[in-house]
Each structure stands twice: as structure tokens, then as C-alpha cells.
Amino acid sequence: MSDADASGASDGDGSGAFGAAIERGEDVPLLTGSGEYTDDISLRGTTHLAIRRSDHAHARIESIDTSDAEAMEGVLAVFTGEDVVESGVPNTIPTAWDLPGLVQPQYRMLATDKVRHEGTPVAAVVAETRHAASDALEHIHVEYEELEHVTDPVDAVERDVPPVHDEAEDNVAFDFELGDADATDEAFADADRVASVDLRQPRLIPNAMEPRAALADWEEATGKLRLWMTSQNPHLHRMLLSAGTLGLPENKIQVIAPEVGGGFGSKIYHYPDEAVTAWCSMQLGRPVKWQATRSESYLTDCHGRDHVTTGEIALDDDGTIRGVRVETHAGLGAQLSQFGTATPSYLYATVLSGQYTIPAIHCRVVGAFTNTTPVDAYRGAGRAEGIYVIERLVDVAARELEMDPAELRRRNLVPPDEFPYESAAALVYDSGEYERAMDLALEHVDYEELRERQRELRDEGRYIGIGIGSFIESAGLSPSGLAGDLGAQAGGWESSIVRFDSTGSVTVLAGTADQGQGHRTTYAQVAAEELGVSVDDVTVVEGDTDRIPQGMGTYGSRSASVGGGSIARGAREVREKARRIAAHQLETSVDDIEFDDGEFHVAGAPDRSLHIQTIAHEAYLGHDLPEGMDPGLEETNFYDPENFTYPFGTHVAVVEVEPETGEIEIERYVAVDDCGEIINPMIVEGQVHGGIAQGIGAALYEGAAYDDDGHLRTRRMDEYVVPHATQLPDFETDNTVTPSPHNPIGVKGVGESATIAAAPTIVSAVADALEPFGVDHLDMPITPESVWRATGGDN
Amino acid sequence: MYTNDFDYYRADSVGEAVELLGDHDGAELVAGAHGLLPRMKTGDESPPALVDIGQLNGLDAIESSDGGSISVGALATHAEIADSEIVREHAAALADAASELGDPPVRNGGTIGGNLAHGDPRSDPPAALLALEGSLEVRGSDGERTIDAAELFEGPFETAVADDEIVTAVRIPTDDDAVSGYRKRRDPLSGYAMVGVGVWLRTDDETIEAARVAVTGATTTPARLSGVEDELEGSAVSEETITAAAAEAGTALDADAFVSDVQASAEYREHLLTIDTERALYDVLDVGQ
Structure with a gap:
């Protein structure tokens, strides 16, 4: 499977935990149903919140009559946006990323003036049961004056439509540029050829298995709010609730993320709903629970993607890429979600160099307000959209040059000795052996032989296609200073506490927040490796702002590299303190103490030793410590990495397309990923499987659409599908290992890689299959009907 | 979404079910509830009352009769039909349709009578029933009658089975040639x-x-x-x-x-x-x- 030499990953001595394919400790509680999700938690006197949402895409609220709803049995209160305003809370959902010239319209918890997308919250009902609350919704009478709406990001800025926000008359939230326009123009003028592609990347709906939920408990006597919620970043939510919506001091808010059933980005954000839940508890003095239905998730969870793009690539006849130029319209939805501005700008434009040495790159991004659900980061966020563009361009260019697409890639890969590589899109890549991963992927499918088979089959009227997706990902956005320079309103660090308990067990408190990634297993492996203890001796705690002092959360493939890096650094500090205690008690100098498999021993005298867990006990006894040393054995660590990490790899898909019906069959899917050192191969493989599934979903099945009335047309699971297991091929996964030189444990992250890779790989394969029909690109999702039409079946 | 409020009745006999349907205007029958319940959750249908016949005994038999036909009890599940040798031998189209329908939970819960009376135009058994020229045996307040496949499907989610009628069996003529x-x-x-x-x-x-x-x-x-x-x-x-x-x-x-x-x-x-x-x-x- 892997050529990882895991023991080289860590300078801990011993336990072999790092790199082991051990089973996930979280699976037994999750699979047997004892795991506790937000909706499983009930407090005495819990009431239930339901939210009345706009049926219109764009309308002015004329009046809201809540009296009928208020009179219903079981209904405790009905609140409108005016009630929230009158309560005097700050009532502002903030962006978390500024851009030059950014228009930041007001974003309130409940709408007061206009509704700007279908699903905008306009009123809140609190009742004794969730059914009573839900039933009351239709008895709230809202009168609207309908306004003309716009759902397409190009129409929004180019057509004469009423603005979504008066502050942005032309619906432009920002007009962003990255790269050197003049140098790019020059490169295009000098190059032998130019190839281009016009493409759309449709909106995707995240579809976490657990819809969002919140349970708020306001305690009037202490002025403290406890809020259980489906959060990928409880500390960030605490900060945004404090500074943005509720105005409570941070130390009076406890955010708890219990088990969280998936996020894919959708649970990063501060939405109105959870703030309304908390605010209602503050009004009523009773616990209030809100559990989104799947229908609400479709309408309100931030969507992903939504780009309309023209990409151009300039090359010489020998295949040397000279420049890339991209102009894209990115739909932001009706409001700016926290990273809605960063995702289509910095996270997108900066990866347009992909794995290639491209001397000149220029990208312009027009961020457009539309009367749609807000768009923000969804697994792959920005990187997926950017890599999709460069990979489509390379394929189209290969066709233009009549060159094999693998060969064209090979000629332009950043060579291993060029790292750290500074791209023309403003990133410094840490490390990479791109050709090694590509070769391995091509080897798995017998690439040359496969091309031969493709030619033979074409003669028989059968059409197989070979798709290649070579990608990089920028993971673990950091350092904080750089993020700040680019506009981030939050840091890129992570924090943890590594603590030996007095009897030798270890508790790790981590500021990240698992939603299925398996942190309780992988973090235990990192700590166990550094401390020389068994994985079973380590308990990982996440997701509670009162227990874990600080943290940034889990998103952007950051947990292994930034969170894991922090834990490793903290564990090393703990180990070094233990070493000093060992030296003291063994009556030798620290330099003479060796550490092996949890045991400190005197160099040259292996029988004079103390186990680290014994020292933990000594540290808390405090009877016999080195002079001046404080008791206890724990460290708090803040880790601010010096750079992103750059996972990479090449995926290859083999598809067969039946032109008569347009049906696409995926014959093989090979994924070669390099995520640096591998903490747990089984978990990496799981991430790759899930990522491929979501990438294939985007390529062939998913794609949210709005109808002419501005209503979400794909509003249910039978109208928008997450691919079923039966619609996916067997995944063949493999790894190369190129450690990240600046990360303490050499890891790069793998949370989003496969999602980024799979969409362009599949589209590449379908387009390759359809080469005899002159088709070089099809927009996602590629349905059988779109293939049938592209091949002229409808003529 | 949640369903709207509805009353729930469980019938202990076909006769009682017919009576309950007569007593409650707009009431719908459920057995496996795999057709109706999803549509109640999406708000496409909101019957004020459900009459559950899922527990009735004796309505799930699959038998071949001497008169050149087979009879499939209305409460036979799709899984039972897919696995039935009698259906496979004499009405392969219905066995195929039953085995292709939905997924295992749906096939194990959903029943043929409910499926055909529901009239979902995307469902599989209707095409099989039409091709096999089967018929439904139904009982209502006016007694028993037979509805031929050709008369059954009147539109999307509209069938000739009346509001107070219960499908008791599906009859399919057999032909060895x-x-x-x-x-x-x-x-x-x-x-x-x-x-x-x-x-x-x-x-x-x-x-x-x-x-x-x-x-x-x-x-x-x-x-x-x-x-x-x-x-x-x-x-x-x-x-x-x-x-x-x-x-x-x-x-x-x-x-x-x-x-x-x-x-x-x-x-x-x-x-x-x-x-x-x-x-x-x-x-x-x-x-x-």
C-alpha cells in the first residue's frame, strides 16, 4: 500500500503508534448509537424553535402578523426581526475575510426590511414541542412586495437587475485580481499557441449526514450561555457570537460541539439560526432547541462553488506552458458568509499554477451578490475550483497540440529540486515529487497499453476515456501574519494541551473539532508516538470551549498538520520536562538520558531507567523534582506554522461512454495521493474514499439549480443526489510520501485532496472518451443526457 | 419536514378497514407506508387520517390457481414477490419489477397492493402489471369488484381504486406459451x-x-x-x-x-x-x- 517509513516521521522514540493502521476508537460509540449528537441532548424544560423562512427570492417585507401563531396551543412566543433589533444585541453576522474594496452589507439574524433569498429567516416560533413549533409556522402571516431577482452571477453584474443590496448597485461585492497582468499578456503574445475553455462549476449542496442543530441554555442568574451546536470550530463560533450577534463577553459563552455528523465546510459558519436559538433562550429563560430538517439544510447550509469562468493557456509548440489567464464570476449568494470572500479569491487564484512551472499567471475574480443561498467553502473550497480550471486547460491544450495529456503534464511539472517553489500565483510550495506520484498512477492503469486498447476499441465503436487529474492543495492556511496580510480576520494557528495525568494516562485537549475525521485516534497516535506510551493510554478531548482553552477548528485540511503539529510540539515539551525529572532522580545529567519506548535510561546503563508514566506520577507528587521546577506535567502549545502545506497527487480514471444513451461507466479509479507522512493509513484511505465520492458526485450527479422564480429547484434528496455506493467504482488507492519539511511531524493533510482531484479527473476521462466526437469539454454535472446531446444524439 | 397532524387507526380486518375509510373523510390506507409516508413528509399529501392494514393476516399469500392465473396477496412485499418461484415462473415481468424496486428496506416493507393503488408513475410494478394484463381485486363499502390493469392508472398518483376501497389481491393470467x-x-x-x-x-x-x-x-x-x-x-x-x-x-x-x-x-x-x-x-x- 504505502512506502511510508512512519518511524522517520517523528523524533519520539518508540511506541510505533505513528503510521499504524489502527482502528478508529470513535467507531464503537458511533456505530452502536451511544454517540451523543446535539439533538440527542435534552435539558429539563427544553423548548423547541422553528424558523419561518421566506418563500421568495427577493421581496420587501410589508408586514408580519404573528397573532394567530401566538394563540396556538403550545406556542410560547413568536419573534420577528424587529424584536431582535429592539433587544439591543449587536445582531450582526460578520464576514471573517476582508478584501480591498469589499462591499459588506448588513447581515442580520432575522430579516427586517427585505428577504434576499429563498429561505431567509423572517420569524421564529418557540413552542413546547417541535411539532407545535413547526405547525405554527404557516400561521404567521407575512406580506411581501415581490422584487425582481437574479440567481446567476454573470446576470447579476451584467444585466440591468435591481441590486440585491443597495450598497452594491451593480451587485459586485469585490473585483479581485492576482498575478501580473502585463507579464501574462506578454507571455500570451510570445507563445506559439493559445487554448481556452469556457466553463461553469455549478453550486453544490454539502449534505452533511447530520443537519445543523443547536441547543441553547441561558442562565439568567449567572449571565452565562451554554450552546451545544453542530460546529467545526467552537472557539470561532464563540468569538463570532460574542463580537457579532449576541454581544455577550466571550467568557460568558460556552460552545460545545458534541458528536458532529459531517460538515464538509457547512458547519464552519456563523448562520442566523444558531444565534436565534441562543437569543430565544435569553428572551424566555428556558432551554431552546433547533434541529434543521433536511429541507432547511438544502435551503440554508452554505452552498459551494458557483463559478462561471473563461480560462486561457498559452504554450509553445513543444508543450512548454508560458502563461495562464483566468477570469471568473463567482456567485456569493445573498449575504457574505465568513469565508465567502476568501474562497473564490485567495483560495482559488493562488492554486492556478497547479503542479506546473508557469511563468506568468493572471486571474480576475468578480464576486457577485445573487438572490441565492450564501456560498462559502465546501470541501476543496477554492482549491477545487482553481485546480479544475488548470486541469481542464492542460487537457484542452494537449488536444490543441495533439500531444498526450500525460506527456504535456510531465513536461511542465515542477521538478523536485525546485522546492521550495515560488509560483507566479503567489504561493511557495513546500515540497513535492510530482512525477513520482504521476508515474505511479499511470503504472497502476498500464497507461501505454490502455491507450492502445482505447484505439482498438474505438475501431469497434466503443469509447473508453482515460482521465488524468494532477493536483496540489494548499492546506492549513498559515502563518497567521500572512493570513492577516491577505485580509483574514482570524489566525492560522492551532492550540492544544498535552497533559500527563498523575497516574500516567494522557489527556490531549485539542482546539480543532472532529466531525468524522477520527481525531480521537490520529491525535492519540501522534501523542503516543512522542511520549512513548500506548495509544490506549491517550484520551483526546475536543469541542468544548470551557474545557479547551483556545482553538481555531477543523477546516481546510488543517487538523493533521496544524492541530497534529501543535500536539507533537506540546508532547515534546512534556517529554523534555520528564527527561529533566528523570535525570534528576537517576542522578545524572540531562544529556546522558536516552529515551526509548517510554523509558528514560542512563546512556550505557540500560537497567538504570524510569518510565515516563512513573515520572508523571513523580511530577504530581512533587516530592523530588529538580531545584526550581514547578510540579505537574502538562504543556499548552500554540503552533503557528511557517507556511501552508501542499498535499499533491495524480488520480486516473478510466470510463466507458455509450454514445447511444450517454451512459457513463467508471471502469477504474486510481488515486495516488501524497499527503506527506501518514499518521494512520486506514484513515487516510477513508478520507480519499470519501473525497473521491464527493468529487465524482460533483462531476456526474450533483449541481444545485434555481428555477425562473428564484426557487431552489433541487430542494430534496430525490432532486439532488449524493452518489450512492452502487454508483461508485472500486477505489484503488496508493500513496507516495514526501514529508513537509516545515511541519513538526512531516504531514501535509488529506481532508480535501481527493475531492479536488476527482472532479477534473472524471471530466477529463469523459472528454477523452468523446474525442472522436470533437468534444473537448462538458460542464458538470455530466449527465447521460448532456453526453447524448454533445455527441449529436438529439439531431 | 414533518408531516401535518393526522389520526392513526389500525384495522383488525378488511371489513373494519373499509368501515374506517368510510368513517373518516380523506383517510388513506397504509401497509408498508413506503409510498405515502415520504409524500406526507414533503407535504405532497396530507391525509387527515391513516388506516393501517399492515398487520392484517392472510393477505400476503402467493398462489397459483387452476383457472390459469396466479394470485398475489395485496400485502405480499416486493421482496417476497421477487423471491417467489410461482411469480418467477408465471409472471417474470412482475418478479423483475419487484426485484428492481427501491432498495432492500423498501422491498422488505413495501407491499404490492399499496404500490399499485398508490399509482406512482415512476414505480416499476405498473409496467409489469400492464404488460401482464393483471387485475386488482378490491373490496369497498359496495362489496367486491375487479379492476383491470388497463383501467387502473388514471394519472400521476391517481388510480381507479376508490377512496373507500382496499386492494385484497393482484390476479395475473398465466400462459405457458x-x-x-x-x-x-x-x-x-x-x-x-x-x-x-x-x-x-x-x-x-x-x-x-x-x-x-x-x-x-x-x-x-x-x-x-x-x-x-x-x-x-x-x-x-x-x-x-x-x-x-x-x-x-x-x-x-x-x-x-x-x-x-x-x-x-x-x-x-x-x-x-x-x-x-x-x-x-x-x-x-x-x-x-
């Missing part, structure tokens, strides 16, 4: 039939003596394809016949009969219907391909 089958193209989104074609043919070795072909999924109401049937009947068993017959798949249907949705347009469905009719014929006939 006939073959039948059902072919499904699954909608990747819903798992329902994007196109489903049921075929029943009686042949001697060389000639197609009688043909019945029906569609589900592609059209707003399950329907017989008379153009295909006319082309097949009396023609030689040959690849040419199949091609010519399949080409007639859309001819007897109204232009607006085809469904258009997010996944597939009416034009594309009409195209697929020709292809899948051809493939369904090849599935049951021993020629070519």
Missing part, C-alpha cells in the same frame, strides 16, 4: 425508473402471436405502447422485427406524455424509451445480441 420481463433504467437521483419497460409476448418458435408492452417512469402515467404491440403481433421473431417495433415506442403516446425533470428532458426520455424497448425485447426473445 408466453414469456415476460421488465427492464429498468434507474434515475440516478431517486432510484425510481427513469424508463421502465414491461414486455409480455406469446410466440411459437417463429412468429409473435401476441404482444403487450408497457412503460413506466418515462411518462406521466404508466401506459401500454400500442404502436410497438401492433408492429410485433404477427411478425417473425427476428432482429428486424425488434428494431422496427422499438422504433414505434413513442408513436402512440401524446407529445406531452413524457416526463421532463432535472435529470432528463422529455425528448431524451423518448429517445431512451426506444432503446430500452428494444433491449427489453431482446431480453425475452431468443435472437441476436
Whole structure:
């Protein structure tokens, strides 16, 4: 499977935990149903919140009559946006990323003036049961004056439509540029050829298995709010609730993320709903629970993607890429979600160099307000959209040059000795052996032989296609200073506490927040490796702002590299303190103490030793410590990495397309990923499987659409599908290992890689299959009907 | 979403169920509840009362009778039908449809009587029933009657089963000289039939003596394809016949009969219907391909 030499990953001595394919400790509680999700938690006197949402895409609220709803049995209160305003809370959902010239319209918890997308919250009902609350919704009478709406990001800025926000008359939230326009123009003028592609990347709906939920408990006597919620970043939510919506001091808010059933980005954000839940508890003095239905998730969870793009690539006849130029319209939805501005700008434009040495790159991004659900980061966020563009361009260019697409890639890969590589899109890549991963992927499918088979089959009227997706990902956005320079309103660090308990067990408190990634297993492996203890001796705690002092959360493939890096650094500090205690008690100098498999021993005298867990006990006894040393054995660590990490790899898909019906069959899917050192191969493989599934979903099945009335047309699971297991091929996964030189444990992250890779790989394969029909690109999702039409079946 | 409020009654006999339906205006029957309940959760239907007949005994038997027919109890599940040797031998199209329907939980819970009375135009059994010229035995306040397949499907989610009637059995005529089958193209989104074609043919070795072909999924109401049937009947068993017959798949249907949705347009469905009719014929006939 892997050529990882895991023991080289860590300078801990011993336990072999790092790199082991051990089973996930979280699976037994999750699979047997004892795991506790937000909706499983009930407090005495819990009431239930339901939210009345706009049926219109764009309308002015004329009046809201809540009296009928208020009179219903079981209904405790009905609140409108005016009630929230009158309560005097700050009532502002903030962006978390500024851009030059950014228009930041007001974003309130409940709408007061206009509704700007279908699903905008306009009123809140609190009742004794969730059914009573839900039933009351239709008895709230809202009168609207309908306004003309716009759902397409190009129409929004180019057509004469009423603005979504008066502050942005032309619906432009920002007009962003990255790269050197003049140098790019020059490169295009000098190059032998130019190839281009016009493409759309449709909106995707995240579809976490657990819809969002919140349970708020306001305690009037202490002025403290406890809020259980489906959060990928409880500390960030605490900060945004404090500074943005509720105005409570941070130390009076406890955010708890219990088990969280998936996020894919959708649970990063501060939405109105959870703030309304908390605010209602503050009004009523009773616990209030809100559990989104799947229908609400479709309408309100931030969507992903939504780009309309023209990409151009300039090359010489020998295949040397000279420049890339991209102009894209990115739909932001009706409001700016926290990273809605960063995702289509910095996270997108900066990866347009992909794995290639491209001397000149220029990208312009027009961020457009539309009367749609807000768009923000969804697994792959920005990187997926950017890599999709460069990979489509390379394929189209290969066709233009009549060159094999693998060969064209090979000629332009950043060579291993060029790292750290500074791209023309403003990133410094840490490390990479791109050709090694590509070769391995091509080897798995017998690439040359496969091309031969493709030619033979074409003669028989059968059409197989070979798709290649070579990608990089920028993971673990950091350092904080750089993020700040680019506009981030939050840091890129992570924090943890590594603590030996007095009897030798270890508790790790981590500021990240698992939603299925398996942190309780992988973090235990990192700590166990550094401390020389068994994985079973380590308990990982996440997701509670009162227990874990600080943290940034889990998103952007950051947990292994930034969170894991922090834990490793903290564990090393703990180990070094233990070493000093060992030296003291063994009556030798620290330099003479060796550490092996949890045991400190005197160099040259292996029988004079103390186990680290014994020292933990000594540290808390405090009877016999080195002079001046404080008791206890724990460290708090803040880790601010010096750079992103750059996972990479090449995926290859083999598809067969039946032109008569347009049906696409995926014959093989090979994924070669390099995520640096591998903490747990089984978990990496799981991430790759899930990522491929979501990438294939985007390529062939998913794609949210709005109808002419501005209503979400794909509003249910039978109208928008997450691919079923039966619609996916067997995944063949493999790894190369190129450690990240600046990360303490050499890891790069793998949370989003496969999602980024799979969409362009599949589209590449379908387009390759359809080469005899002159088709070089099809927009996602590629349905059988779109293939049938592209091949002229409808003529 | 949540369903609207409704009253729930459990009937202990067919007679009691009929009575309950009569007593509660707008009440709906449920057995497996796999058709109705999802539509109640999406708000597409909100009956004020449900009458549950899922626990009734004796309505799930699958039997062949002497008079040249088989009888499938209305409460037989799709899984039971898919596994039934009697159905496989005498009504293969229905066995095919039952085995293609939904997923294992749906097949284990959903019942044939409910499926056919529900009239979901995307479901599989309707095309099989039409091709097999089966009929429903129903009981209501006015006693028992029989509804032929040809009279059953009146529109999307509209059938000839009256509000106070209960399907007790599905009867399918048997013919030892006939073959039948059902072919499904699954909608990747819903798992329902994007196109489903049921075929029943009686042949001697060389000639197609009688043909019945029906569609589900592609059209707003399950329907017989008379153009295909006319082309097949009396023609030689040959690849040419199949091609010519399949080409007639859309001819007897109204232009607006085809469904258009997010996944597939009416034009594309009409195209697929020709292809899948051809493939369904090849599935049951021993020629070519």
C-alpha cells in the first residue's frame, strides 16, 4: 500500500503508534448509537424553535402578523426581526475575510426590511414541542412586495437587475485580481499557441449526514450561555457570537460541539439560526432547541462553488506552458458568509499554477451578490475550483497540440529540486515529487497499453476515456501574519494541551473539532508516538470551549498538520520536562538520558531507567523534582506554522461512454495521493474514499439549480443526489510520501485532496472518451443526457 | 419536514378497514407506508387520517390457481414477490419489477397492493402489471369488484381504486406459451425508473402471436405502447422485427406524455424509451445480441 517509513516521521522514540493502521476508537460509540449528537441532548424544560423562512427570492417585507401563531396551543412566543433589533444585541453576522474594496452589507439574524433569498429567516416560533413549533409556522402571516431577482452571477453584474443590496448597485461585492497582468499578456503574445475553455462549476449542496442543530441554555442568574451546536470550530463560533450577534463577553459563552455528523465546510459558519436559538433562550429563560430538517439544510447550509469562468493557456509548440489567464464570476449568494470572500479569491487564484512551472499567471475574480443561498467553502473550497480550471486547460491544450495529456503534464511539472517553489500565483510550495506520484498512477492503469486498447476499441465503436487529474492543495492556511496580510480576520494557528495525568494516562485537549475525521485516534497516535506510551493510554478531548482553552477548528485540511503539529510540539515539551525529572532522580545529567519506548535510561546503563508514566506520577507528587521546577506535567502549545502545506497527487480514471444513451461507466479509479507522512493509513484511505465520492458526485450527479422564480429547484434528496455506493467504482488507492519539511511531524493533510482531484479527473476521462466526437469539454454535472446531446444524439 | 397532524387507526380486518375509510373523510390506507409516508413528509399529501392494514393476516399469500392465473396477496412485499418461484415462473415481468424496486428496506416493507393503488408513475410494478394484463381485486363499502390493469392508472398518483376501497389481491393470467420481463433504467437521483419497460409476448418458435408492452417512469402515467404491440403481433421473431417495433415506442403516446425533470428532458426520455424497448425485447426473445 504505502512506502511510508512512519518511524522517520517523528523524533519520539518508540511506541510505533505513528503510521499504524489502527482502528478508529470513535467507531464503537458511533456505530452502536451511544454517540451523543446535539439533538440527542435534552435539558429539563427544553423548548423547541422553528424558523419561518421566506418563500421568495427577493421581496420587501410589508408586514408580519404573528397573532394567530401566538394563540396556538403550545406556542410560547413568536419573534420577528424587529424584536431582535429592539433587544439591543449587536445582531450582526460578520464576514471573517476582508478584501480591498469589499462591499459588506448588513447581515442580520432575522430579516427586517427585505428577504434576499429563498429561505431567509423572517420569524421564529418557540413552542413546547417541535411539532407545535413547526405547525405554527404557516400561521404567521407575512406580506411581501415581490422584487425582481437574479440567481446567476454573470446576470447579476451584467444585466440591468435591481441590486440585491443597495450598497452594491451593480451587485459586485469585490473585483479581485492576482498575478501580473502585463507579464501574462506578454507571455500570451510570445507563445506559439493559445487554448481556452469556457466553463461553469455549478453550486453544490454539502449534505452533511447530520443537519445543523443547536441547543441553547441561558442562565439568567449567572449571565452565562451554554450552546451545544453542530460546529467545526467552537472557539470561532464563540468569538463570532460574542463580537457579532449576541454581544455577550466571550467568557460568558460556552460552545460545545458534541458528536458532529459531517460538515464538509457547512458547519464552519456563523448562520442566523444558531444565534436565534441562543437569543430565544435569553428572551424566555428556558432551554431552546433547533434541529434543521433536511429541507432547511438544502435551503440554508452554505452552498459551494458557483463559478462561471473563461480560462486561457498559452504554450509553445513543444508543450512548454508560458502563461495562464483566468477570469471568473463567482456567485456569493445573498449575504457574505465568513469565508465567502476568501474562497473564490485567495483560495482559488493562488492554486492556478497547479503542479506546473508557469511563468506568468493572471486571474480576475468578480464576486457577485445573487438572490441565492450564501456560498462559502465546501470541501476543496477554492482549491477545487482553481485546480479544475488548470486541469481542464492542460487537457484542452494537449488536444490543441495533439500531444498526450500525460506527456504535456510531465513536461511542465515542477521538478523536485525546485522546492521550495515560488509560483507566479503567489504561493511557495513546500515540497513535492510530482512525477513520482504521476508515474505511479499511470503504472497502476498500464497507461501505454490502455491507450492502445482505447484505439482498438474505438475501431469497434466503443469509447473508453482515460482521465488524468494532477493536483496540489494548499492546506492549513498559515502563518497567521500572512493570513492577516491577505485580509483574514482570524489566525492560522492551532492550540492544544498535552497533559500527563498523575497516574500516567494522557489527556490531549485539542482546539480543532472532529466531525468524522477520527481525531480521537490520529491525535492519540501522534501523542503516543512522542511520549512513548500506548495509544490506549491517550484520551483526546475536543469541542468544548470551557474545557479547551483556545482553538481555531477543523477546516481546510488543517487538523493533521496544524492541530497534529501543535500536539507533537506540546508532547515534546512534556517529554523534555520528564527527561529533566528523570535525570534528576537517576542522578545524572540531562544529556546522558536516552529515551526509548517510554523509558528514560542512563546512556550505557540500560537497567538504570524510569518510565515516563512513573515520572508523571513523580511530577504530581512533587516530592523530588529538580531545584526550581514547578510540579505537574502538562504543556499548552500554540503552533503557528511557517507556511501552508501542499498535499499533491495524480488520480486516473478510466470510463466507458455509450454514445447511444450517454451512459457513463467508471471502469477504474486510481488515486495516488501524497499527503506527506501518514499518521494512520486506514484513515487516510477513508478520507480519499470519501473525497473521491464527493468529487465524482460533483462531476456526474450533483449541481444545485434555481428555477425562473428564484426557487431552489433541487430542494430534496430525490432532486439532488449524493452518489450512492452502487454508483461508485472500486477505489484503488496508493500513496507516495514526501514529508513537509516545515511541519513538526512531516504531514501535509488529506481532508480535501481527493475531492479536488476527482472532479477534473472524471471530466477529463469523459472528454477523452468523446474525442472522436470533437468534444473537448462538458460542464458538470455530466449527465447521460448532456453526453447524448454533445455527441449529436438529439439531431 | 414533518408531516401535518393526522389520526392513526389500525384495522383488525378488511371489513373494519373499509368501515374506517368510510368513517373518516380523506383517510388513506397504509401497509408498508413506503409510498405515502415520504409524500406526507414533503407535504405532497396530507391525509387527515391513516388506516393501517399492515398487520392484517392472510393477505400476503402467493398462489397459483387452476383457472390459469396466479394470485398475489395485496400485502405480499416486493421482496417476497421477487423471491417467489410461482411469480418467477408465471409472471417474470412482475418478479423483475419487484426485484428492481427501491432498495432492500423498501422491498422488505413495501407491499404490492399499496404500490399499485398508490399509482406512482415512476414505480416499476405498473409496467409489469400492464404488460401482464393483471387485475386488482378490491373490496369497498359496495362489496367486491375487479379492476383491470388497463383501467387502473388514471394519472400521476391517481388510480381507479376508490377512496373507500382496499386492494385484497393482484390476479395475473398465466400462459405457458408466453414469456415476460421488465427492464429498468434507474434515475440516478431517486432510484425510481427513469424508463421502465414491461414486455409480455406469446410466440411459437417463429412468429409473435401476441404482444403487450408497457412503460413506466418515462411518462406521466404508466401506459401500454400500442404502436410497438401492433408492429410485433404477427411478425417473425427476428432482429428486424425488434428494431422496427422499438422504433414505434413513442408513436402512440401524446407529445406531452413524457416526463421532463432535472435529470432528463422529455425528448431524451423518448429517445431512451426506444432503446430500452428494444433491449427489453431482446431480453425475452431468443435472437441476436
